[in-house]
Amino acid sequence: MFLRRPLSLAAISLSLLPLTWLQPAQARPERCSGTLLQLQVQQNGTTDFDRFRFNVGVEADGPTGAEAITLLNARLESLRGALQPLVSGRLTVPAPNTYPIGGGPAGPKRQRATTTVSGVVTKANYNAVIQAAARMPGMNLQGFSALPSSGSEAALQAKLMRQALAEGGRQAKVTADALGLKQVQLLRIDQRGGGGPRPMPYLAAARSFNPDEAPAPSNSLSLALDYCLQ
CATH class of the missing domain: 3.30.110 (Translation Initiation Factor IF3)
Incomplete structure (x- = not known):
């Protein structure tokens, strides 16, 4: 049967x-x-969760690839200085990418350099990370992922x-x-x-992010x- x-x-x-x-x-x-x-x-x-993995996109433009990379490195140093006291463990920064932008109606051709900065932060420091990324030029907060406690x-x-x-x-x-x-x-x-x-992603909005509302x-x-x- x-x-x-x-x-x-x-x-x-x-x-x-x-x-x-x-x-x-x-x-x-x-x-x-x-x-x-x-x-x-x-x-x-x-x-349950008590930490988040965050990702911040960093970009910089310049007339040449070398100048774009130089400006990107300066912005990375500023961001590292702001984030190091807030994160748990080390920051991860992959090698940058460069590509051309502009040209034609969009204006003169330029080069753009991009990379990301990721790390882990506790609930207590989530807002400080948001504010650090929001007030710097060339930064794009790409969101948080809740991590199990x-x-x-x-x-x-x-x-x-x-x-x-x-x-x-x-x-x-x-x-x-x-x-x-x-x-x-x-x-x-x-x-x-x-x-x-x-881990469940959670896109944070500056000044309104509540970590307890994030998907577990x-x-x-x-x-x-x-x-x-x-």
Whole structure:
């Protein structure tokens, strides 16, 4: 017998197979003498956060590439001086790019040099970073990404695991009751997802950015569960 039906809650797919051996995802497969129920359960959640990764675009124009780079370096030094007391850890500044601008109706040809400055800042210093970038020429605040606080990643993974197992057990019990069966035995757990939380971007607006309104980092966990119903 093979049955599929849509299930609400936690995006679960269901199949029933009678008297079937488990697939080789475990070292010691157990024989099910009743009906094998296979569930796919997914849970999602968010973590606490207390830091942000920010990115500031920096650009400078000049008649030549060398002059544009010289002005860009001067602006970088000013920005570094303003940000170093505020950030946690080191700043990251990749090598600059240069390209031509202007020409024709747009005016004389010039060269533009660009790069970015990124780092990590706590909630307490977020506004100071915004103001530092906003008051300097050639700066473009490109936004913040919320980062999970210490220990919250492991706590979220454990929470999602408990929720997924509870949901799987609930669905197995409902299915067993519908079939007139009394025993439910979990045979296999196969994790098919997870990993570290995904930082969520948050574009800050000067003078109105509230870090507590930022989307929290999110994560998901997917389990393939096999139950024997008898």
